[in-house]
Amino acid sequence: MAASRYTFWVLILVVAIAGLSQGLSIPLLAVLLEKQGVSSMMNGLNAAALYIGMVLISPFLEIPLRKFGYRTTIISGLVLVTAATALIPMFSHLAVWFVLRLLMGIGDSGLHYSSQMWVTKIAAPQNRGRDLSIYGLAYGVGFSAGPLGLNLLPLGLWVPFGTLIVLYAVAFLLLGRMKNEFPEKIVQTEKKQNKYAVVLRLGWLALIPSFLYGFMETSLNGSFPVYALRTGLSLEWVSVILPSFVVGSIILQMPLGALSDRIGRKRVMTVCALVGGIAFFLFPLSGENVWVMMLLLAIAGAAVGSFYSLGLAFAADILPASMVPTAGIIAGINFGVASILAPNVNGVLMEVWEPWTIFWLMGAFLFVFAAACLAVRRGAANAEQVALPIQKQG
Template identity: 25%
Template sequence: MLQVLGSAWALLLGLTLLMLGNGLQGTLLGVRGEIEGFSTFEMSVVMSAYFAGFLGGSRLAPEMIRRVGHVRVFAALGSFISAVLILYPAWANPWAWTAERMIIGFCFSGVYVTAESWLNNAATNENRGKALALYALVQVIGIMAAQGILLLGDPAGFILFIVPSILVSISFAPILLSVSPTPAFDSTRPMSLKELYRASPLSIVGVFLVGGAFSAQFGMAAVFGSQAGLTLPQISLFITMFYIGATIAIYPLGWISDRMDRRLLIAIEAIVAGIGGIIGFVLADSFTALLVAAFIIGAMTNPLYSLLLAYLNDILDHDQMAAGSAGMLFVNGLGAIGGPLLTGWVMTMTGPKGFFLFIAVLLLATAAYAFYRMTQRPSVAVDDTAAYAPVLMSATPVAVEAAQEWAYEVAEEAAEEAASGENGA
């Protein structure tokens, strides 16, 4: 781990600053929207636009990099991010914010693709797993730290919008001054939805539902907090609890998943997360209960994407994995676009606590479908499964494919060691 940190510290520092900027602007908009008097529906559209832009960026960024190179793409998209962050308070209109959020989502996706390709290129087969783990940790730490920055200014003013713009601008320096351009890469053509569903119905249905639950959590948590009357420090702590849960749970649950039927673990996690949503819905007047609910949902929801991807890899041949992951990312993106929109509708019908109701329904539906699929197909033998690789929901195709390749190599090495042991015996 220290070797990876020593060789890629500048890149990881730049990514941390990027995540600080991204995590801060997402929460800040939810709070500022309430101050500006935007309706729940308007804020749901604003928040959904980020995921629409992100999906578009993840699909178009590889072509942009092939045309003009990593450095130009990174610098250009980063400049747009800095500019849009300053435009938010200058033009406080929900439809202007929607367009700006879509641009921000597109640009952040392209920036992540570029940075992830640099990180993947710098890693070796021996340390790729550690590099991916550090990358996931940096993402979570950046978002959590951003919630603390939220307390340093007035969300009704300009300063808190200028801060993430500065952070994003500063992030260019350690990255661009420490890495060399990597060769252009080919984007992977996704499997058709019919092929992907035929290979693993649970993976495609599950990732669609979990994508909606995650985007609701990421996009609408601050909107819920503002409408529920939480103070700014309470909103900051509430959102942080989602990511504290994810940080604590993602690796232990991955270790467990390599030793049991992944479908059962997916169902158990989804049930526990659904219970967390029910706690938040029923006990919405208790701030302590909200923190518990956020912790449970974050701890269970964030690892579900990695589990669903790992289960798909258990089904597919090695040469199908990249195409399968591209299809999964697309389906996840579709679910993520709809998440904030439907959450806003439910909150309009039931009040702010509908935020938790929507998440609970999606996750309990995921659990029910996982149990159903267990009756339709035999489980994959534990010895034949690929290794679990932690991938956050915000990862782009570069990180996902790198994680898949590493997981496959680990599984191959384990199989070879087992075969050698049997031959030696």
């Protein structure tokens, strides 16, 4: 038990470092490209390389995880991220940065997928929601703190990148002291069926939150600044308003996870989806009142900011243990696809209709998910009954 808790807390620290890395590298590279005179469209396309890398590698991550284990897969991802981070300040060509950010996306995806699956494996079922919420909280805190590293840029181009490399070194040292572990093997009876089809059939409802979270996160980070400029808000206010979503999610991340352990994931996610949907639908009515905007985004963040971890915990509840890594793959793909779709869908909406429709779209998605949770109550119970006998065979 002591070894498992040590492993858990090391993984929490590693994911916090990874979150800080993403939180710093995304705005840092955007600022550097802007200073180079790169157009906003090309800047955005370059940023998309991170998510493209995630989507491209996600279907294949289960293979090295099962063959080489959790720790080895995490370290491999960290090696890619470290190498890409060290190489970025050596080059200034847009195409080279695109490739390096693609590699960062691949490394980040491997690191997060393996660490999420490891936390899910070692967490006790009665505390799974709490532990995965702590994981999400660590990433959120790291991601939120990341932009503070922009203040290091005046000290020299290498300073923020060097700081990240030092943090990666700490992660390598901690991981080096951990014993490698492997996922549960899929038994022969399960191999007769397509594992992705089985996971989708039994756990489709638990996999929707990862898509919703990816769509909301990217919509706010990528499309909200455009919305703000078109409605007369300054970029200075954007930098103040946007963090309220993250702050809201951080505040309720652990309480919601612990609550889901007691009363059930689906019940918590249903209520949260309704609250988040209402907050997004009310957002356009805030006009230019930035304090109301911050309040509504904080409420939305508090309600749906833990969707990814709650969805993963729900999948672990209703699926055989050997199928959870497959669910993690699908969740990662859902998140990546949503992150790529969001700015494009929102861009079309803002062109052909009104800027505020992006919030109504997010609200509508959440209402549909809440309706699905209510409609398939009996189906979800049946899925759990089907999953359990298969799990016992493993």
